[in-house]
Amino acid sequence: MTELFSKYCFILGSRKQVNYLVYIRQNNGNCVNGLADRGILLKRWLKVYICVIFPFCGVSHLRNPFANPFARFVLKKAVFYGIVAFVAVTFVFFIPRLMPGNPIDRLIPRQTATPGVDWQKIRENMLSYYGFDRPLLEQYISFWGQILRGDLGITVTILPGKSVAEIVAWKLPFTLALALPILIISFLLGNWIGAKAAYMGGKLSDLIYFISVFSNRLPSFWLGMVLVYIFAVRLGIFPPYGWITAEIIPGWNFATFQSILWHYCLPFISLFIVYLGGWATGMRSMVVHEMDSGYVRYAEALGFRRKKVQSYTQRNAILPQFTGLNLYLSALIGETTVIEAVFGWPGVGDLMYRAVVSGPDYPLIFGSFLVIMVVVIFGNFLIDILYGLVDPRIRIGGRL
Amino acid sequence: MMGTVTGRRITMGAEKSYSRRIGGLWRQLLESRKFVFGFTIVMVISLLGIVGPFVTPDPLKYNWSERGLPPLTGGHLLGTTAPWGQDVFAQLCTGIRNSLFVGILSGSLGTLIAVLLGAIGAYKGGIIDEICNFVTNIVMVFPLYPALLILASAVGREGRSIFLVALLIALTSWPWAARTIRSQVLSLKEREFVNLARMSGMRSREIVVEEVLPNMLAYITMVFVLLAGGGMLAETGISLLGVGPLPQYNITLGSMLYNCMNNSVASWRNLWWWYIPPGIVLTLLLSAIFIMHAGMDEIFNPRLRRA
Numbered sequence: 219m220t221e222l223f224s225k226y227c228f229i230l231g232s233r234k235q236v237n238y239l240v241y242i243r244q245n246n247g248n249c250v251n252g253l254a255d256r257g258i259l260l261k262r263w264l265k266v267y268i269c270v271i272f273p274f275c276g277v278s279h280l281r282n283p284f285a286n287p288f289a290r291f292v293l294k295k296a297v298f299y300g301i302v303a304f305v306a307v308t309f310v311f312f313i314p315r316l317m318p319g320n321p322i323d324r325l326i327p328r329q330t331a332t333p334g335v336d337w338q339k340i341r342e343n344m345l346s347y348y349g350f351d352r353p354l355l356e357q358y359i360s361f362w363g364q365i366l367r368g369d370l371g372i373t374v375t376i377l378p379g380k381s382v383a384e385i386v387a388w389k390l391p392f393t394l395a396l397a398l399p400i401l402i403i404s405f406l407l408g409n410w411i412g413a414k415a416a417y418m419g420g421k422l423s424d425l426i427y428f429i430s431v432f433s434n435r436l437p438s439f440w441l442g443m444v445l446v447y448i449f450a451v452r453l454g455i456f457p458p459y460g461w462i463t464a465e466i467i468p469g470w471n472f473a474t475f476q477s478i479l480w481h482y483c484l485p486f487i488s489l490f491i492v493y494l495g496g497w498a499t500g501m502r503s504m505v506v507h508e509m510d511s512g513y514v515r516y517a518e519a520l521g522f523r524r525k526k527v528q529s530y531t532q533r534n535a536i537l538p539q540f541t542g543l544n545l546y547l548s549a550l551i552g553e554t555t556v557i558e559a560v561f562g563w564p565g566v567g568d569l570m571y572r573a574v575v576s577g578p579d580y581p582l583i584f585g586s587f588l589v590i591m592v593v594v595i596f597g598n599f600l601i602d603i604l605y606g607l608v609d610p611r612i613r614i615g616g617r618l
Numbered sequence: 619m620m621g622t623v624t625g626r627r628i629t630m631g632a633e634k635s636y637s638r639r640i641g642g643l644w645r646q647l648l649e650s651r652k653f654v655f656g657f658t659i660v661m662v663i664s665l666l667g668i669v670g671p672f673v674t675p676d677p678l679k680y681n682w683s684e685r686g687l688p689p690l691t692g693g694h695l696l697g698t699t700a701p702w703g704q705d706v707f708a709q710l711c712t713g714i715r716n717s718l719f720v721g722i723l724s725g726s727l728g729t730l731i732a733v734l735l736g737a738i739g740a741y742k743g744g745i746i747d748e749i750c751n752f753v754t755n756i757v758m759v760f761p762l763y764p765a766l767l768i769l770a771s772a773v774g775r776e777g778r779s780i781f782l783v784a785l786l787i788a789l790t791s792w793p794w795a796a797r798t799i800r801s802q803v804l805s806l807k808e809r810e811f812v813n814l815a816r817m818s819g820m821r822s823r824e825i826v827v828e829e830v831l832p833n834m835l836a837y838i839t840m841v842f843v844l845l846a847g848g849g850m851l852a853e854t855g856i857s858l859l860g861v862g863p864l865p866q867y868n869i870t871l872g873s874m875l876y877n878c879m880n881n882s883v884a885s886w887r888n889l890w891w892w893y894i895p896p897g898i899v900l901t902l903l904l905s906a907i908f909i910m911h912a913g914m915d916e917i918f919n920p921r922l923r924r925a
Binding site: 545567575584590595 | 763769
């Protein structure tokens with residue numbers, strides 16, 4: 219067995235590697251030199267590459283790594299979203315600096331009433347801390363340095379002195395827990411309802427269409443207030459505000475989970491209804507449009523089964539819906555901000571709202587905005603890749 | 619001017635004058651039941667906003683003896699607000715007026731930006747089109763409410779007037795409209811009458827203004843209507859976040875909701891008459907705008923008319 223193994227190794231690798239493997243076996247499998255171990259791993263990868271990837275894929279992708287149209291598509295999107303991220307950071311940098319008046323002056327006036335404090339000195343300290351007294355270009359470069367190190371500054375009015383990145387990192391899961399399930403479930407269910415309504419035809423279809431249009435026109439935050447009135451104030455089923463009941467000590471137990479889920483229901487429903495209606499409306503008109511096109515008539519004339527034709531139309535109708543997913547993601551993350559403020563759901567949006575209300579806390583507002591932008595950009599990028607996988611025209615690079 | 623150019627102009631029988639064209643569109647629109655239905659609702663609500671503030675009492679007037687009255691008591695049609703005893707119906711009328719103002723202003727500015735970026739880019743083509751498209755795509759990624767929150771909070775409390783909020787909404791809400799208009803211009807550009815105009819030696823600015831845009835009028839109206847509705851919704855949203863027009867001086871539909879939520883958590887108490895009406899008005903208005911839009915779409919999109 220050992221012989222066979224070393225023979226195999228000899229075919230695959232150099233004599234040195236075989237020696238090393240023998241050496242490891244002699245040491246009861248303990249690897250002594252970590253660096254050499256890593257070198258061996260690298261070499262093994264090279265072997266795999268030469269023995270497996272090269273025979274099957276050839277060298278075409280070595281000469282041009284992006285000959286594959288899908289890879290080119292992904293690269294293009296990555297560059298675009300990189301530029302968007304750059305624009306977002308630049309936006310956040312220049313907005314407070316281009317506004318009339320010094321942002322520091324808008325940060326401190328709340329505390330000026332305290333006697334016996336030299337506010338001029340504090341103002342100077344803050345100016346030099348935030349670097350407003352340095353030239354703009356230098357500020358911009360150091361701002362980028364901060365961002366890349368993950369340092370978003372410290373808060374001023376809420377929890378003064380705490381780092382923004384820390385606070386936002388604690389709040390972000392709540393926003394994602396609200397936005398992502400709504401996006402995915404409303405996409406699946408809404409498209410299903412829309413397609414069904416389109417095939418149905420007649421009065422019921424019109425009714426479904428009307429309801430979905432109406433629900434999509436509801437302002438989600440107002441719907442939230444109404445739901446609070448009905449379900450929390452009148453019926454007392456759901457709690458109206460916050461994320462956990464005050465009697466529970468938060469921990470990894472069932473009671474905490476149950477309480478959070480209970481608080482989660484109303485914000486979820488109020489956003490979900492609105493977005494469900496949007497998808498259903500879009501899908502219904504897309505399917506109706508597809509049902510009218512030539513290939514469906516032809517398929518029907520050939521006597522295709524109804525299910526088969528429907529699957530074709532659905533596949534074509536879903537593509538524009540996928541491109542809509544990008545817009546819906548941005549809109550949904552935006553509306554989550556307002557919904558969180560209404561329900562006190564402790565996400566990034568609620569944080570921004572508090573930062574605005576308690577005398578504008580600029581580091582916190584801008585830090586939260588950057589994190590929201592990162593989420594939106596990353597989500598958009600994923601959706602674009604998904605679209606590339608779904609749409610065959612992109613997979614093969616537009617050649618039909 | 620007209621006399622000198624007329625000689626080299628070849629018309630394809632299309633009506634040239636904007637006013638006659640609008641008249642024609644209008645007559646077409648009145649035939650659509652959907653459009654008339656939506657338009658009627660919008661008009662009724664607008665009338666409430668235009669006439670209401672003149673006949674109702676001062677919406678900001680405090681009345682400590684009449685705090686939190688339910689509807690139809692003490693001569694208040696929709697009751698009064700809780701901490702100050704202001705008349706809700708008067709607030710609603712003023713709120714509709716101000717929100718309509720925000721919607722129309724942000725809608726027209728947004729349409730202007732969208733037409734500029736969409737039409738010019740698509741018509742010129744090449745590098746200009748690339749740039750316009752790129753800018754549109756970048757702005758489209760930004761989520762509306764957080765971006766508005768950033769802009770409005772940087773302006774500071776003092777500067778936040780209704781006018782400025784409408785301007786900020788216009789600056790952030792146009793990208794999808796620019797994309798729609800761009801695709802329309804791209805398809806119009808290839809039509810024969812545009813080619814004829816180009817061959818007859820008209821300058822490109824003239825072609826855009828006199829040949830392409832009149833044919834786009836219907837689409838531009840549709841975009842404007844949707845943008846105006848979206849602007850009103852956006853105003854309500856950012857007012858709720860506390861960065862709308864100052865709620866102490868400006869009554870909008872959004873600031874009514876903001877006062878409900880912040881100054882006397884009305885949604886937790888039984889003060890439903892304070893925050894239900896603004897939302898109903900907003901929903902009705904947005905639904906009516908959508909129905910109007912659907913009616914217009916059926917008329918101007920021959921493909922849909924057949925279905």
